[in-house]
Amino acid sequence: MTYCIGMRLNEGLVFLSDSRTNAGVDHVGTFRKMSVFENPGERMLVLMTAGNLSVSQAIRQIVSDHVDSDGRSIWNVTSMYDAARIVGEAVRTVHRREAKALADCGIDFNVSMIFGGQIGSERCRLFQIYSAGNFIESHDENTYFQIGEAKYGKPIIDRVINPATSLDEAAKCALISMDSTLRSNISVGLPLDLLVYETERLAVTRFVTIDEKNQYFRMIRDTWGQQLKNVFESIVDPVWNAAPDTASNVLSSTTMHSKPVRVAIPDHAGRGGHGSAPLQSLAQQFDSGEQH
Incomplete structure (x- = not known):
């Protein structure tokens, strides 16, 4: 499993991902979930993935290499919305190619993604992309997305984060959210990748891999x-x-005048220990000589 957080703030974007994958207690591995598509001075895009690792890696490869019939790719589209559409189409491509074979083996086509960044002079934007290739965009009313094991780290984000939160405070909140998840779920693990993007920079300037x-x-x-x-x-x-x-x-x-919902005592159970024979354990039956 995994846990990833993406936040869209007035000052920029914060991305945090863990690196644990597992297919049972005997198959725990470390794979980094965050990928950066960067052309310094022109665009800086971040993709984080959760779900089936082989599906996630196939989608990332298609996103990186694909050029459609109009010559458009992740490297030359002029809006984050169009970039998100390319990611969504990559999801559908892998689904068409792999979903039936996975289903034949009893494996669900399971993937979810957080995708965000900035292209040119367009504002920073953040999207959550689903297994069908459809997506939603973050707005001021919902300024962050989580994928993977989201429930443990959600309460602190809900109490702290709003669009005016500074990047450093948001990074701190994301790390606390991750720590809460690490303590409660062994399917999420170190090391972590943290990327903090300041709007208009169009390049990675603040990134760290965090270990114990x-x-x-x-x-x-x-x-x-x-x-x-x-x-x-x-x-x-x-x-x-x-x-x-x-x-x-x-x-x-x-x-x-609060009262609990009480279940009526059935007739065969008796009331107050009267009116029915006490139940005996098998050991008591043997002690009393009632062997069969």
Whole structure:
């Protein structure tokens, strides 16, 4: 599995991916999920993939090499939308070629992608591309995309990220999101690739591969965990069955009449231990001499 995050901000873009793949506990490998299509001064595009590794690699190769009948390619289209269409068509090409053979072997055609960057003077744009080759674009109301094991790292992004977030804060948030995922899911693993793109640069200027020795990421892992514990311990315990509004931590007030949904006791079970014979274990039956 994998976990990748792409963020579109007023200042630019942030991309973060892990590098673990696995097909069971005996087949864990390291493959980098982030690919950069860069012509410095003219375009800088990033593609991150999750899902079936062979499908992802085939799509990436087609995206890199393909030229359509009109002579258009990822290297010469003039908008990010057209570039995303080329990626989507590459997905459909691989699907036509591989999906039936995969299905015959009981394997789903499974791939998802985050694709973003900047071409010329056009603004930075970010897309999520699905297994059918269709895609959606990030806007201010939804300024980030995740693929792979998204659920563990989503809460921190939802609380922190908005279009005005600075690139450094967004990178920090992405790394915290990744750390939360690493702690909760063994199918995501180091090393990580982090690319931070400043708008109008049209080239990669800030990129790092992060392993377990990276100073900043180790600090995040230690600090974030400790700060979470500190915040948790600073929140007072709940008070039960108190008068309402007497404190901010009243969980159950005297005016509440909450009751659980109780399952009726069946007749054969008896009530209060009366009216039915006690159940015996097999060992008890042997001890009492009730052998058959």
